[in-house]
Amino acid sequence: xxxxxxxxxxxxxxxxxxxxxxxxxxxxxxxxxxxxxxxxxxxxxxxxxxxxxxxxxxxxxxx
Amino acid sequence: xxxxxxxxxxxxxxxxxxxxxxxxxxxxxxxxxxxxxxxxxxxxxxxxxxxxxxxxxxxxxxxxxxxxxxxxxxxxxxxxxxxxxxxxxxxxxxxxxxxxxxxxxxxxxxxxxxxxxxxxxxxxxxxxxxxxxxxxxxxxxxxxxxxxxxxxxxxxxxxxxxxxxxxxxxxxxxxxxxxxxxxxxxxxxxxxxxxxxxxxxxxxxxxxxxxxxxxxxxxxxxxxxxxxxxxxxxxxxxxxxxxxxxxxxxxxxxxxxxxxxxxxxxxxxxxxxxxxxxxxxxxxxxxxxxxxxxxxxxxxxxxxxxxxxxxxxxxxxxxxxxxxxxxxxxxxxxxxxxxxxxxxxxxxxxxxxxxxxxxxxxxxxxxxxxxxxxxxxxxxxxxxxxxxxxxxxxxxxxxxxx
Numbered sequence: 001x002x003x004x005x006x007x008x009x010x011x012x013x014x015x016x017x018x019x020x021x022x023x024x025x026x027x028x029x030x031x032x033x034x035x036x037x038x039x040x041x042x043x044x045x046x047x048x049x050x051x052x053x054x055x056x057x058x059x060x061x062x063x
Numbered sequence: 064x065x066x067x068x069x070x071x072x073x074x075x076x077x078x079x080x081x082x083x084x085x086x087x088x089x090x091x092x093x094x095x096x097x098x099x100x101x102x103x104x105x106x107x108x109x110x111x112x113x114x115x116x117x118x119x120x121x122x123x124x125x126x127x128x129x130x131x132x133x134x135x136x137x138x139x140x141x142x143x144x145x146x147x148x149x150x151x152x153x154x155x156x157x158x159x160x161x162x163x164x165x166x167x168x169x170x171x172x173x174x175x176x177x178x179x180x181x182x183x184x185x186x187x188x189x190x191x192x193x194x195x196x197x198x199x200x201x202x203x204x205x206x207x208x209x210x211x212x213x214x215x216x217x218x219x220x221x222x223x224x225x226x227x228x229x230x231x232x233x234x235x236x237x238x239x240x241x242x243x244x245x246x247x248x249x250x251x252x253x254x255x256x257x258x259x260x261x262x263x264x265x266x267x268x269x270x271x272x273x274x275x276x277x278x279x280x281x282x283x284x285x286x287x288x289x290x291x292x293x294x295x296x297x298x299x300x301x302x303x304x305x306x307x308x309x310x311x312x313x314x315x316x317x318x319x320x321x322x323x324x325x326x327x328x329x330x331x332x333x334x335x336x337x338x339x340x341x342x343x344x345x346x347x348x349x350x351x352x353x354x355x356x357x358x359x360x361x362x363x364x365x366x367x368x369x370x371x372x373x374x375x376x377x378x379x380x381x382x383x384x385x386x387x388x389x390x391x392x393x394x395x396x397x398x399x400x401x402x403x404x405x406x407x408x409x410x411x412x413x414x415x416x417x418x419x420x421x422x423x424x425x426x427x428x429x430x431x432x433x434x435x436x437x438x439x440x441x442x443x444x445x446x447x448x449x450x451x452x453x454x455x456x457x458x459x460x461x462x463x464x465x
Contacts, residue, residue: 008149008153009149009400011156011157011159011160011402011404012160012161012162013160013161013402013406013407014161026162030157030160030162030163053391053392055396055398055399055402055406056399056400056402057113057398057399057400057402
């Protein structure tokens with residue numbers, strides 16, 4: 001599982017961090033990044049929720 | 064017969080039964096007379112927001128045509144598609160992230176307190192005209208650089224701009240005049256800031272460069288125009304709708320009074336239940352398929368946000384106002400490319416404003432005979448809302464922000 005964050009789209013709304021803090025963190029630059037890469041398969045459901053809920057649709061899940 | 068007329072005042076009174084029928088009977092609805100399609104189910108509206116390749120913003124987000132001589136929504140980044148949209152939005156978006164706007168909290172609370180102080184001893188006020196209207200106007204004006212003495216006039220112009228006549232498609236002359244007056248106002252402001260820059264957004268935009276060229280005067284005016292409408296009117300409506308639905312739901316009201324930590328839930332449920340922005344238009348590029356039909360190039364499509372937010376396919380018991388529910392799937396701020404840039408600011412303003420309401424006049428009563436509804440094809444809410452209350456003498460603690 002590969003998770004890709006589009007830095008040009010991300011505006012630091014931090015919804016991903018609320019849904020899956022083990023995977024996403026929003027830095028001081030107001031951009032989300034991965035805490036672990038690749039993230040563990042066990043967290044797939046919450047990662048998918050973060051992809052859906054991202055306000056700017058900046059997160060993509062690649063198998 | 065099932066009909067959706069965004070200009071009908073009767074529809075504005077309670078659009079929700081129409082939305083329900085649209086979702087069930089005509090999820091892809093066609094209005095031949097007014098020449099548009101409408102999508103009402105949550106999954107379709109969400110797909111519509113995400114498909115910027117086939118559903119363009121370039122013709123604006125309202126069914127109405129552009130006003131000649133006005134820098135209305137046709138010229139701002141809201142009326143652009145990627146990649147130009149992303150570049151223009153990128154110039155200002157970093158100033159509106161949740162972290163950046165959080166710094167404004169003490170300032171917003173001071174504005175809210177100052178407005179409440181003006182009417183608290185009267186034990187009554189017009190909640191819209193004396194609080195929900197001026198508060199977001201003050202916040203956005205200070206960001207943009209609009210002086211205090213001009214704000215009431217600009218707010219009145221913004222209200223006139225949105226007003227539509229009952230059942231009559233198109234922009235009334237007064238609304239077109241208001242659009243031109245707001246444009247002229249910002250043209251003067253831009254000229255003044257060019258002569259003497261200050262620390263506001265108008266000055267920053269004049270200095271900003273894109274592709275190593277300065278923004279045109281028209282671009283800057285369009286920016287300011289968008290901010291004063293999108294960044295102001297919608298928040299006013301959110302505050303009014305929040306107060307109204309809490310008043311109509313005694314259980315929710317008791318819950319929020321007992322636990323001010325429920326204010327964010329109250330705000331999110333208001334955004335879902337009775338969203339300020341009810342519908343947004345798009346224009347088909349190339350062709351796009353919904354429910355087995357291909358909509359042709361150039362056709363207009365309405366994304367019915369207000370209908371999506373009541374979709375029982377996503378929200379259980381959707382017509383119940385419940386400040387404790389998980390409302391986070393609501394589409395009040397859109398999703399994707401055009402997700403409301405001011406969402407974090409709107410949420411902060413609403414939280415601070417409604418915390419202060421709870422702290423200082425939690426026992427308010429609305430005078431229903433004095434309610435005046437706004438009649439707009441995009442925005443839903445009140446223009447006047449008289450209330451009575453007992454001023455609180457006990458100062459309750461302000462909850463810490465999350």
